[in-house]
Structures are given as structure tokens and as C-alpha cells.
Amino acid sequence: MLSIDPSKRSSLERRICDGDLVIVYERHDKVKAVRVQKGSDFQNRFGVFKHSDWIGKPFGTKVLSNKGGFVHLLAPTPELWTLVLSHRTQILYLADISFVISYLEVVPGCVVLESGTGSGSLTTSLARAVAPSGHVYTFDFHEQRASLAREDFERNGMSSLITVTVRDIQGEGFPDEFCGAADSVFLDLPQPWLALPSVRRMLKQDGVLCSFSPCIEQVQRSCEVLGAGFTDIRTFEVLLRSYEVREERIIGTEGVQDSPVGSLPRKRRQCISRDVNNDSKEITTTISTVVARPCRETRGHTGYLTFARLACS
Amino acid sequence: MAEKDCSGAGHQAPTLAAAPPSPIPRETWEGCSVLLDINDGDRLVFARLSPAATLKIGNKKCSLGPLLGCPFGALFRVEDGPGGPYLARCSPSSRPQGFRGSKVLFLGPGTIDNSMQESEKGNTTENNRDNRLLIDNNTAQNLSSNDIDTMRKEGATGDEIIEALIANSSTFEKKTVYSQEKYKRKKQKKYAPKVLLRRPSTRSICETYFKKFPARTGFLRVDTLSLLLCMANVGAHSDVLVVDMIGGILTGAVAERLGGTGYVCSISFGATPYPSDIVRMFNFSNEVRSRIVQIPFSDLCKSHESLESSESLLNTKESSTLTESSSYKNSIAISAEPINQELDLMEDQPVSNEEMLTFPANSEPNPLSSNSCSTDTIDYKHENNASITHEPVNKGRRPPPEIVDWWKTNGFSSLIVAAPESDVGTIVQELLPLLSYSAPFVIYHQYLQPLAMSMHRLQNSKMAINLQISEPWLREYQVLPSRTHPLMQMSCFGGYTLSGIKICNSDTCEK
Numbered sequence: 001m002l003s004i005d006p007s008k009r010s011s012l013e014r015r016i017c018d019g020d021l022v023i024v025y026e027r028h029d030k031v032k033a034v035r036v037q038k039g040s041d042f043q044n045r046f047g048v049f050k051h052s053d054w055i056g057k058p059f060g061t062k063v064l065s066n067k068g069g070f071v072h073l074l075a076p077t078p079e080l081w082t083l084v085l086s087h088r089t090q091i092l093y094l095a096d097i098s099f100v101i102s103y104l105e106v107v108p109g110c111v112v113l114e115s116g117t118g119s120g121s122l123t124t125s126l127a128r129a130v131a132p133s134g135h136v137y138t139f140d141f142h143e144q145r146a147s148l149a150r151e152d153f154e155r156n157g158m159s160s161l162i163t164v165t166v167r168d169i170q171g172e173g174f175p176d177e178f179c180g181a182a183d184s185v186f187l188d189l190p191q192p193w194l195a196l197p198s199v200r201r202m203l204k205q206d207g208v209l210c211s212f213s214p215c216i217e218q219v220q221r222s223c224e225v226l227g228a229g230f231t232d233i234r235t236f237e238v239l240l241r242s243y244e245v246r247e248e249r250i251i252g253t254e255g256v257q258d259s260p261v262g263s264l265p266r267k268r269r270q271c272i273s274r275d276v277n278n279d280s281k282e283i284t285t286t287i288s289t290v291v292a293r294p295c296r297e298t299r300g301h302t303g304y305l306t307f308a309r310l311a312c313s
Numbered sequence: 314m315a316e317k318d319c320s321g322a323g324h325q326a327p328t329l330a331a332a333p334p335s336p337i338p339r340e341t342w343e344g345c346s347v348l349l350d351i352n353d354g355d356r357l358v359f360a361r362l363s364p365a366a367t368l369k370i371g372n373k374k375c376s377l378g379p380l381l382g383c384p385f386g387a388l389f390r391v392e393d394g395p396g397g398p399y400l401a402r403c404s405p406s407s408r409p410q411g412f413r414g415s416k417v418l419f420l421g422p423g424t425i426d427n428s429m430q431e432s433e434k435g436n437t438t439e440n441n442r443d444n445r446l447l448i449d450n451n452t453a454q455n456l457s458s459n460d461i462d463t464m465r466k467e468g469a470t471g472d473e474i475i476e477a478l479i480a481n482s483s484t485f486e487k488k489t490v491y492s493q494e495k496y497k498r499k500k501q502k503k504y505a506p507k508v509l510l511r512r513p514s515t516r517s518i519c520e521t522y523f524k525k526f527p528a529r530t531g532f533l534r535v536d537t538l539s540l541l542l543c544m545a546n547v548g549a550h551s552d553v554l555v556v557d558m559i560g561g562i563l564t565g566a567v568a569e570r571l572g573g574t575g576y577v578c579s580i581s582f583g584a585t586p587y588p589s590d591i592v593r594m595f596n597f598s599n600e601v602r603s604r605i606v607q608i609p610f611s612d613l614c615k616s617h618e619s620l621e622s623s624e625s626l627l628n629t630k631e632s633s634t635l636t637e638s639s640s641y642k643n644s645i646a647i648s649a650e651p652i653n654q655e656l657d658l659m660e661d662q663p664v665s666n667e668e669m670l671t672f673p674a675n676s677e678p679n680p681l682s683s684n685s686c687s688t689d690t691i692d693y694k695h696e697n698n699a700s701i702t703h704e705p706v707n708k709g710r711r712p713p714p715e716i717v718d719w720w721k722t723n724g725f726s727s728l729i730v731a732a733p734e735s736d737v738g739t740i741v742q743e744l745l746p747l748l749s750y751s752a753p754f755v756i757y758h759q760y761l762q763p764l765a766m767s768m769h770r771l772q773n774s775k776m777a778i779n780l781q782i783s784e785p786w787l788r789e790y791q792v793l794p795s796r797t798h799p800l801m802q803m804s805c806f807g808g809y810t811l812s813g814i815k816i817c818n819s820d821t822c823e824k
Contacts, residue, residue, distance in 0.1 A: 002548055002549070002550075003546075003548060003549070003550045003551045003575070003726055004548075004549060004550055009550075009726065009749075010726075010749050010750060010751045010752065011722075011723035011724055011749040011750070012722065012723055012724040012749050012750060013722060013723055014723075014749075025778060025779065025814075028778075028779050028780075028781060057817075058750045058751075058817045059750050059751035059817070060750035060751035060752075060814070060815060060816040060817035061750070061816070061817045062816065062817075072778055072816055073751075074751045074779075074814060075750075075751040077546040077753060078543075078546070079543060079544065079546065079753070094540070094543060094544075095536070095540070095785055097543060098536070098539040098540045098542065098543035098544075099535075099536050099539050099787075101539065101542075101543070102515060102516050102535060102536075102538070102539035102542070103516055103535075103539075105337065105514050105515075105516055107336050107337065107569055107570065107572055108336060108549050108570070108571070108572025108573070108574070109334070109335070109336030109572060110336055110337065111329075125543065128546075128548035128549075129548065129570065131548055131549040131550075132549045132550065132572075132574060133336075133572075134336070137327050137329075163327045165327045175327065177328070177329050178329060181329060183335065183336075183337055204335070204337075204339060205339055205384050205386060206339060206384060206385045206386035206512065216797060219790070219792055219797070220792060220794070220797060223792040223793075224794070231386070233792075234789060235789065235790040235792050236787060236788065236789050236790070237787070237788045237790070237799075238536050238785060238786065238787050238788075239785070239786045240540075240783045240784070240785055240786070241783065241784045241785075241786055242781060242782065242783050242784075243761065243765070243782040243783070243784070243809075245765045245768045245769055245772075245782060246769075247769060290765050290766055290769045291765070292761055292762070292764075292765035292782065294784075304790065306792070309386060310386075311386070312384050312385075312386035312387050312388070
């Protein structure tokens with residue numbers, strides 16, 4: 001999934017091989033992760049796709065089903081992975097993930113602590129940010145979730161960058177051996193304030209903490225505890241608004257176009273059809289124009305992101 | 314993740330692999346670039362540390378020498394010494410504590426339940442106080458400015474003056490705890506200015522520009538920049554093609570994520586690279602810097618045909634189809650004026666004339682170029698008489714030919730375009746063929762229309778899928794006991810992005 005291994009990386013030359021992970025793209029909201037296996041099939045409402053047809057094709061290719069339907073086969077990235085991974089918990093999405101990584105100042109070589117691991121959505125992006133020489137140590141108190149996440153990371157070729165451990169960080173804190181070793185720490189816990197004294201001991205000086213909490217009451221209590229030993233405490237909410245773009249036909253009249261307000265911008269093809277009606281002198285025109293507007297529904301809230309820096313001693 | 318039950322099993326402790334040398338410098342050194350945050354962001358100054366470097370704070374000129382060898386995050390105060398004003402490190406305890414000065418009601422960890430109760434109690438007494446007794450007749454302060462001057466002459470510290478001001482304020486006791494804190498902060502800024510030593514990183518550099526000179530970075534907000542980096546899958550060993558016409562912030566941000574692996578290849582239309590002065594604000598190692606390369610578009614073209622289209626692209630750039638374009642340029646030009654005058658950047662600028670000449674973009678009337686900036690800062694340095702030595706900077710380093718050939722056969726791993734004044738739609742159509750199949754790309758723009766047009770065009774040309782125009786929305790909160798709410802003033806716009814994934818068109822790529 002990451003470009004650490006140049007031989008696995010998508011290029012103009014590289015072809016899909018048996019055993020590769022591909023992202024099957026139907027629509028922007030219909031994507032699926034599939035492991036290519038000779039002899040296997042992929043089925044969706046467009047029909048049956050044979051994996052053997054995929055092998056040898058470049059990533060990004062459109063492939064056909066037995067019924068003539070099509071999907072695209074994409075190379076996996078952490079962003080696509082976030083869309084396809086199996087949700088064992090509520091996960092973090094692109095807007096939060098990207099902001100967290102920038103604000104935690106994660107760069108290659110960093111040591112990052114995370115709890116909990118959850119479904120591994122953020123962990124995958126953290127791994128990309130610390131690669132090739134850094135490491136993400138991620139902790140979850142749920143045995144099964146931890147092992148499922150570990151399997152995912154192994155299959156996606158990231159086990160050299162991520163270590164998953166079962167541990168109750170709220171109850172026990174982070175292991176002592178990470179004392180003063182963490183460049184940044186990420187918490188997604190129900191009671192993050194319980195883990196903060198431990199976080200304080202783990203961070204390097206000027207290291208950054210992020211705590212993700214869906215509820216403002218959690219933020220409130222965390223900030224009260226952060227007062228001790230932390231500085232630069234800031235809480236944010238970050239969301240994405242998506243836009244839909246289409247070509248619209250707009251009907252106007254000649255009279256309107258000559259109005260002092262001016263005509264509508266006609267950026268693209270202009271298909272002006274004139275219906276000259278013999279009975280009246282009114283001339284109507286149809287203008288084709290590209291328009292954009294926000295999508296009607298969106299995610300309204302994910303969580304509050306509270307950042308703090310370990311105060312300098 | 315809301316389960317409180319701990320399974321208890323599987324407690325094998327992870328072992329911390331032999332810790333690699335930290336990629337993040339934690340202390341300053343001579344010649345390093347720093348960001349000085351004066352009075353909680355009132356003023357933000359980039360400086361290069363040397364024993365001779367100085368900075369004027371208020372009307373006091375202080376040497377930056379005391380900052381050498383100090384940890385990033387350290388706090389300093391202007392103190393008056395026998396040899397004039399100087400910067401003294403202050404311990405975190407003497408720092409006006411905590412988030413927006415609210416620590417009064419907070420206790421340390423371990424006493425959470427107590428602290429909650431106390432803060433609630435605090436709030437009840439607190440709530441009885443309000444502003445009914447405050448009358449604005451300008452008689453609340455009994456200390457005159459002459460009194461303060463006398464105190465200063467007698468060698469009183471800033472803190473002592475603030476204490477005297479509080480003692481002589483007839484209304485201070487009647488204020489709420491919060492407005493008392495606010496009063497103290499206001500006085501502290503005036504009488505005991507403080508300087509916070511920050512490390513220049515993508516986050517701090519982008520925030521500084523967005524706050525102080527947004528036009529220079531194309532009004533790119535930090536959350537938008539973060540999105541660009543993720544949407545373009547920037548990580549170690551990737552070869553990222555960028556069109557960076559926003560001063561080098563994008564190139565620097567990508568280089569930071571590459572950490573000395575892969576390449577960030579900044580492409581230019583025309584022979585001269587775009588200005589990238591902001592790259593110098595980062596403290597990049599030679600290893601990281603060597604991964605920043607610049608190349609003209611014509612050098613990456615595979616055939617004569619595309620060369621021609623590169624020329625036509627240049628032409629379309631001139632006669633931009635955007636109606637807003639001209640007025641937009643004007644607005645930038647106007648806003649650029651005061652920005653350059655108030656310029657607070659002590660960048661390490663090219664000092665010799667030779668180096669100045671290697672930045673040809675300076676000669677173009679590009680409002681986003683840092684032409685006037687270099688002059689200003691050079692004057693500034695001259696005035697300060699600080700001889701600033703600096704490592705050789707990246708002067709439009711070209712990629713090695715074998716790497717260019719490799720890119721031609723394999724393609725770049727992703728593309729980021731931030732070209733506020735160009736026809737981004739055409740740029741993307743031209744650059745997509747240079748990407749590998751399934752490569753993600755993202756275009757930044759502060760206007761929606763060019764992205765909508767570009768998206769429509771890409772949809773029709775069937776060159777890309779997963780096309781999406783997004784606008785990040787960022788809201789900061791004030792978090793205080795019983796006083797939590799979004800900030801009263803916020804940035805409500807950080808730019809738009811158009812992202813997508815290049816596909817392999819069956820006519821061209823299937824063999």
C-alpha cells in the first residue's frame with residue numbers, strides 16, 4: 001500500500017499480479033478491497049468479473065464483467081483503504097486524519113503512540129507518515145480487534161512500521177519503556193483524561209498530543225487535566241464539504257441577456273437554439289453552463305480534536 | 314471504542330526498537346531558522362539565529378544570542394539589564410499559566426473529581442460577579458503614566474508594574490476571574506512582552522503565513538495543505554510532481570513528508586522556476602534538500618507534440634479564460650503592498666548579487682513573488698548589522714538525467730497543483746500523462762469555478778475517476794469551565810481542492 005517497496009509501486013509499467021490488493025472502484029461511494037487470486041471471481045450488480053482477466057493489466061484499468069458491466073481496478077492508498085476497511089469501530093476519515101498528521105507534526109522517522117487502534121484507519125496514515133525509519137506503536141484493550149488490525153497491517157505490508165499491542169491505556173498508561181521517546185501521541189479513548197498523566201511522561205519535550213473525542217464533555221474534562229504540564233492547548237473541529245458539478249441548461253430570453261445586469265457566464269459550449277415564434281416576437285435561448293453547488297447532505301460531526309504541546313521544562 | 318471492559322489478556326509489552334535518531338531537532342543551533350511568537354501570536358517573526366542577530370520588541374532591541382542552544386518551546390521575557398534590554402528564559406511556572414489564562418480553577422491530575430467540584434463551586438461564586446458595577450469613566454486606574462515611568466526609572470520589572478497597576482485599579486476586584494485574567498494578559502503584553510521560541514514546521518510556517526501574509530501562499534490554510542498532502546498520497550519514496558506557485562510552501566511541505574527519500578519535482582511552465590523562498594524557513598538537512606528538484610515542463614515532455622502543447626499552454630495562461638482573473642490580480646497586488654511594508658521576515662535571503670540573479674522570477678511582475686520581500690529583509694538585516702551566514706540553498710537544482718528518464722517510463726506517483734493565477738484545467742490535462750496509472754492528484758484553488766470547469770473537463774475526457782471537489786471547514790473552540798463555545802472570530806474559508814485518480818484509458822494503455 002505504501003511506496004516503500006518500489007517493486008510493488010504502481011507505475012506506467014507495473015502490471016497487476018496474483019496476490020495483489022486492488023481497490024475495485026464502481027462509484028465514488030462504492031469501492032471494495034479485493035485480493036487478486038487466480039481462479040477467483042468478483043461479483044457485483046454488473047455481473048461476474050474473473051480475477052484471471054485482471055492479472056497482467058495495469059492499475060487504473062477498466063475491466064469488464066461477463067454481462068459487459070465495468071469497474072476500475074485501483075492501486076491501494078491509505079485514503080482508499082479508509083473507504084474500504086471493515087468497520088470494527090467508528091473510524092476517522094480523511095479530514096480529521098490529514099489534520100491530525102499535520103498538527104502532530106509527524107514526519108519520517110518519528111515515533112508515534114496511538115490508542116485505541118480501532119479499525120486502523122488513522123494507523124495506516126500514521127504509518128505512511130513515519131515511514132521508512134519511524135514507527136507507530138498502537139494499543140487497544142480489545143484482544144480481537146487488536147489481532148484483526150494486526151492481520152490487516154501485515155497483509156498490507158506495513159508490519160515493519162506498526163506494532164499492535166493489547167493494553168488498557170486508560171487504566172495502565174503507556175508502557176514505561178516509551179518514557180520520553182514519543183514525538184507525538186494520539187488518543188481516541190472514552191475517558192482520555194485518565195491517560196494524560198502517562199502521555200506527559202511519554203512525550204519528548206515540545207512533543208504534541210492529540211485527543212479525539214466526539215463529545216464536548218470529554219473535551220472539557222481533558223482540557224482541565226491538560227492544564228498541568230501542557231501548553232498551546234487548542235481544540236478544533238474539521239469537516240469537509242463536497243460539491244457536485246454538472247452542466248446545466250439555462251433558459252433565458254434575448255431581452256434578459258441584454259439587461260444591464262449582463263448575461264450569465266457561458267464558459268463552455270454554447271448551444272443556443274432559437275425558437276422563433278411567429279405569433280410573438282419573444283426569442284428564447286438555451287445556454288449550457290457548468291455549475292457547482294454543495295452536496296445536499298454531509299457528515300455534520302465526527303469529533304473534536306484537542307491538541308497540546310508538552311511544556312518545556 | 315466505547316467499551317470500558319478490559320480483556321486483560323495478551324499483555325506482551327512491545328519493545329521499542331533501537332530508537333532512530335530523532336528526525337525533529339529539539340534544540341536550536343547557530344544558523345538555524347526559528348519562528349518567534351511574540352505575545353501569543355501578536356507578532357510572528359522568522360529569524361536565523363546567530364550571536365549577532367537582534368530583534369526589536371516594542372522599542373527595545375534585543376540580541377537573539379540567548380536563544381542559541383535552547384529547546385524549541387522555550388519562553389523568554391524582555392528584561393532590563395545593566396547592558397540594556399535582553400531576553401531572559403523564564404521557567405514554565407512563571408508563564409501566565411495555561412490555556413487562555415483559565416488555570417485559576419484547574420487543579421492537577423489525580424484530583425480530577427475534586428477539581429471538578431471546585432471548579433463548579435468556583436463557578437457559582439463566579440457567576441455572582443458581573444459587570445453591573447463597572448462604569449466606563451476612565452477613573453478606575455489611579456496610577457498615572459508618569460508614575461509608571463518613575464517606576465521604570467527605578468528599575469521595576471514588568472511584573473512589578475503590572476502588580477502596581479492591579480493594586481491601583483479600583484475595579485479589578487469587581488471583575489470576574491476571567492476578565493481579571495484578560496486584564497493581566499493585556500498589561501503583560503505591554504509591560505513584560507514575552508517571546509516563544511517555535512520550531513518552523515509545515516504546521517507553524519503555514520499558520521504564520523495564513524495569519525500574517527496569506528496572499529503569499531495563495532490563501533492556503535493549514536487544514537487545506539494537510540488535505541493536499543494526504544489526497545496526493547505523499548509519503549516516503551514517492552515521486553511527487555508539484556506546480557508550486559505559492560512561494561514554496563507546498564514544495565517544503567512535501568519535502569518534509571519525504572524525509573530525504575523520493576523526490577519532490579517542482580515543474581514550471583517556461584524556463585524559470587517559480588520562487589520557493591519559503592523552503593528556506595524549514596531546517597532541512599542536506600539529505601532532505603537534495604530531494605527537492607526543479608524542472609521546466611518542456612524537459613519532461615516525451616514528444617515534439619507535447620512540446621507544442623506546452624507552448625500553447627503558456628499562451629492560454631496569458632489570456633486566461635477566467636473573467637475574474639484580472640480583478641483577482643489587482644486585489645493581490647493591492648494587498649501585497651501593506652504586507653511587504655509590515656514585513657517581519659528575517660529570512661536568509663540571497664545576499665550576493667549572483668544569487669539574486671538565480672531567482673529570475675523576481676524580475677517578473679509576479680505579485681506573489683518575494684521580490685520586495687528580499688529587499689526589505691536585506692535592509693532589515695543591514696540595519697541590525699547581523700551577518701547571517703547560511704548554508705548553500707537550493708538554487709533550482711535539476712534532477713539527475715537518469716531520474717528524469719525513470720520518470721518518463723514509470724511516471725510520477727502523484728501530482729499537486731497550486732497555481733492561483735494559471736489555468737489549472739489546462740495544466741492538469743497536460744500533466745496527467747506524466748503520472749503513473751492509478752496515481753492520485755489534487756488541485757488547490759481559492760476559487761470554485763476553475764475547479765468546476767476542470768472537473769467537468771476531466772469527467773468528459775475520461776482521464777480520471779473519483780473526482781471530487783471539497784472544501785475543508787475548520788472551527789476552533791474556546792474550552793473553559795462552563796464557558797465552552799466556538800471562537801468568536803474565525804477563518805471561514807481555506808480554499809477548495811479538486812482530487813481524483815488517473816485511470817488507464819483502454820485505448821492507450823492496454824497492450
